[in-house]
Amino acid sequence: MNQPRYKIVFDGQLMPETTLETVKDNLARLFKSDAARIDSLFSGTPVALKRDLEEHEANQYLNALQKAGANVRKELDQSASLSLVPTEEESEAEPVDSARMNCPKCGHEQAKASECSACGIIIEKYLARQAQLAEAAPAQVADATGASPYAPPQANVAEALPEYSELKVFSVNGRIGRVRYLGWTMAMLLCSLPLMALFAGASAISGTLGGLLLGIAVIAMIVISVFIGVQRLHDMGWSGWLWLLNFVPVVGSVFALLMLIIPGTQGVNRYGPPPPPNSTGVKVLAWLFLLVPIAGIVAAIALPAYQGYLG
Structure with missing residues (x-):
């Protein structure tokens, strides 16, 4: 049986005792992204910052983003678990109700169809595209003209931040109490x-x-x-x-x-x-x-x- 895969979802909520500007600055630093793309994450619409993660990877992303002030959550990634080729165990299992399905992108449950009635994707094309992305090398950052405002930033946010800043007397960078x-x-x-x-x-x-x-x-x-x-x-x-x-x-x-x-x-x-x-x-x-x-x-x-x- 395939191991469950997870995604990190963010809908613009902040961790307690954090400010919006501070969280935006932290996310921009972690994602190495511009302010416009970071602002789009706070529209209130749930955004999948990272998909197709193993559980320990998802936990790393979760901890790093919560430390940055973003109130993210870990969810099962239904689309990453879908496969056009049934496994041996799935083939031997009893059939389930084939009249219902979940959208691989948004998770909306509906009658079996080729198109999602909630987000409007063509399911077959979407699955083919996800398979191509999984096989391809790490995605390059899209150019500014073609980037979707809801596209997740491409960066390894699991990188740990230093616990303390470096002390430098002869510098305008850093912090002292x-x-x-x-x-x-x-x-x-x-x-x-x-x-x-x-x-x-x-x-x-x-x-x-x-x-x-x-x-x-x-x-x-x-x-x-x-x-x-x-x-x-x-x-x-x-x-x-x-x-x-x-x-x-x-x-x-x-x-x-x-x-x-x-x-x-x-x-x-x-x-x-x-x-x-x-x-x-x-x-x-x-x-x-x-x-x-x-x-x-x-x-x-x-x-x-x-x-x-x-x-």
Whole structure:
């Protein structure tokens, strides 16, 4: 007896706690497809994303797509189980009611006929076409002019996504959380201290040289701030261009505070997998960053009081 074959069906429903845009971005990345074809999958009409799968293959597709946020389901693929040549067991079995049949494409049950009354296919031609596709090499992606908007994307979606994103300080790609954002900012400030000492020494020799070194240090700090700020926004699911709001008076101060408060999105978002867990060093640097303004406030209060006491 032939082993049962399965198909993966999607009708536009999302997994809990996911957003439509995030799921579309994940599917576009998995299928390596354009946005127009991905949008067509959310019309509400059930679409078979993949057919003629063994059970373990169907489970792989099911897990990968559900992790991407698509609420897909596994169903028996009736068309893949059809054969024009009866098996030995089927030949010996007792005949069933031959007056009824199921459409090999949509599964509609109807009186035996050459054409499906639900989807309108010519059944014999459809079965012949399915046999050709099964024997042929993996299908090439159809050109844009002839592609059906409901054609399933041709890609191996069973490929597992990385659990965590790769950390890169000098990049606008990737994601970092609130603690790592504070830690990396503190590390940048600590690295700037030797540069300030170098600037002071160069200024004693030449004012021009000191000014040049100071300009280079300031530009370097701004560039690194952009890199880590954009990655923090990506972790929140926001566009990196919003970092420019830091230059807007009043709004910039509020926005910088939001970058420290708002948590990152859970799981994969449009900018990739979540960042890895924070190391001990990152946590220590983050606490040091928080202590700097606290120490400044205490000093601002204590010094005038101490000076008044001495006076």
